[in-house]
Amino acid sequence: MAHALEQARAGAAAGEVPIGAVIVKDGVVIAAAHNAPRALTDPTAHAEILAIRAAAQHLGNERLDGCELWVTLEPCPMCAGAIAHARIGRLYYAAADPKGGAVEHGARVFEHEQCLHRPEVYTGIGESVAADLLRDFFRARR
């Protein structure tokens, strides 16, 4: 999660909402990204989506079986859906997101029968650091 938080800080430095994600396979980081919708002019460019796309390219496989995704904030519906499509084995997220999350809030994407793959989900690791990064970012922009 330290690596994902580092990505989040890099995002903030680039003027993007500070959310970072890394994908790990067999103990090795194979992809890392931060939110970048502004820089890329791409509304889908959340950290998780960019990391999933990079990992699939790295592995030469659209299915990321056996991979872990570490992200600093609870995924939104778009990212939770992508995690299911990619067959991510384990999802770790630092801070919960009552305003936009879709794992334990709102759409609860993994809890419907329409969801064809559910990762194991672990939460809270690095929570306060991740939440502070977001709070400081939005406070500075007001």
Next chain:
Amino acid sequence: MAHALEQARAGAAAGEVPIGAVIVKDGVVIAAAHNAPRALTDPTAHAEILAIRAAAQHLGNERLDGCELWVTLEPCPMCAGAIAHARIGRLYYAAADPKGGAVEHGARVFEHEQCLHRPEVYTGIGESVAADLLRDFFRARR
């Protein structure tokens, strides 16, 4: 929708699940795509995601205000989330998808308070043609 169905047929011809999408602004098609996760080795490469990314590039803006998205199948959670992030004004889809849809089924992404933008939604235009394309595709693969 005829244009989106044409994309779906092109997808089938390329060995991808036949789902097509186009984005229209001011009566002009500014992006068109079909599902391509296999060809692109990208689990996020659904027709809607590819069309949204192309439209944002075309407009030079990550927000697709005033745009319509026409797609041949009810969007999944990933694509519904992307539609909300992109601020698509109107969503038209042909066939409903009880097995994987997230607009009128399952996660019902637009119906939660965590969803910050809800498009107007219109359904059923071209429904039987879109459903037949999918049925024929999966029947041929069995």
